[in-house]
Amino acid sequence: MSGVTDPRAFGRVAVVMGGSSAEREVSLTSGRAVLAALKARGVDAHAIDGIPALLDALRAGHFARVFNILHGAGGENGELQGALDSLGVPYTGSGVLGSALSLDKVRSKLVWRALGLPTPDFEAVRRGGDVHAAAGRVGLPVVVKPVWEGSSVGVSRVFHDDDLDAAAALAERSPGDMLVERMVEGEELTVSILGRRVLPSIRIVPKGEYYDYHAKYVAEDTQYLCPGLEDAAEAELAELSLRAFDALGCEGWGRVDVMRDHEGRFWLLEVNTAPGMTSHSLVPKAAGVAGIDFQQLCWTILEQTLEGDA
Template sequence: MSQFDVKSFGKVAVLMGGTSAERKISLMSGGGVLAALRSRGVDAHAFDPAERDLGDLRREGFARCFIALHGRHGEDGTVQGALELLGIPYTGPGVMASSIAMDKVMTKRVWIAENLPTPRFVRLAADQQQREQVRAVPDVLGLPLIVKPPREGSSIGVTKVQGYSDMQDAVALSVRYDPDVLCEEFIDGDEVTCPVLGEGRHAQALPVIRILAPEGAYDYQNKYFTDDVKYQCPSGLPEAEEREIQRIVLAAYRTLGCRGWGRADLMIRASDRKPFLLEMNTSPGMTTHSLVPMSARAVGIAYEDLCLRVLASAALDTPAANGAPS
């Protein structure tokens, strides 16, 4: 028996697809969520904002939305703002938390202000990308370093730069996805991820997953379309290390004002085992390769129950609206 009264959810839209560079992954996530919700008796329907007007959500009587969109116009506060105006509760963080978390530079600034560990970085704005400025970045961050678009996900547009001569091409690739460029200190060590469910002091960190990618290439192709990456959950890390990662991730999640669910990605520096926060995903993947379902499974939460639990957490930023009849 489900702990949720699925009839109380009403008519549910699973928002998937969208217009970002991660459209393909979003359709995979949304398809999985849709099937899971329907299997548990939820009146759930696919809704692609790239093909339909969001106003149709209200016109067609949708009571809540499960956001399975990834990237821009799905994870960045814009859809969340539209749903606030429509008065339709949605899954995941609200407008501000979504907007900040989508921008890795803003996220890092918030974390640094709260003394949370994140790799050192240089931001190259659109007017700071002359050859000499680009070439100077390794002097600040050392080599190797990472170059990536600050407002994309799924490892799209990311380059690991090994030498000065690679900087220009790395910046050119990144600029295809975002006018700004984030250059980040490379942390050599274990790559891990840690999901969170809930809100505020009730938020709960799920088990840490250790990611073992071929030659450290945890890129778009390996993330979604191969079985070459190995995932360890339980992570196999010392218990104290796992607990410390969960503590940092919860602090990072709360500091950004997240709710519902999220997933933080981190690196553990091999030299001293210090964890560093890379980013917070506020609409995590829900594909067959995805990490939140894997972590949830390790504590006995089935994929379908995870989808129901996230859907049950759907809310609005505006308290008055939360209590308003739908």
């Protein structure tokens, strides 16, 4: 980190949010929180809704750098990162490769599998493909989800073959293929990464049976236990999470989602390269336990964009 203390060092900052993905509303909420935090620290930060408006403003020379808080397609799949690279504009988070690999759940799992990192068995199913055959090979119960979505959009947990068609129909509301993944029953954990620092894990205990969209963004009774584990298990999870993050070429900051089964084994699910920054979000919770308040968290993420400056 550069250790910058003067907000003028950042120049004019675009906080890009919203966009057109299924996660638009969550992104707007995250973006407003980030914008307010940066402004409170004296940063000349401004909200921009979506990629086309951002690129127009950048080509006109209005901004020096970008804080990317677009969730989902566009903001997390390498498209925005490629455009910003071509314009020579520094931005927060992972580059083209890390973003594209992480948003594609199938390809991220293929990389992990090739490196011997633990991830649940799975099959990719093309749109209109035979989800029953895939589930039969993976073995029920399974999780059916879109390959390119986050925030639990389009996700179904399926215990019976009769429910697979409805799960596939829900997943196919999103673009791209679907993933049929062996369901791991146990503890749901998430690990936030800030630079090269692994923050304390969070164990998520929803009031209902699962940590779905409602539990993430609406419910007030979801429990977040941080750190989620103790001693050797916490250290093992931290090491695995950083290895998974690095394996996909991720940079800057992000969040690794993991399941721990009843035998204590960890299973990697996915990496988020522009995680939520809402009042319910997990990265700010973990940062807070590590002694980093929300304003400092946003500042530290933005500070990473200065590392390549002369």
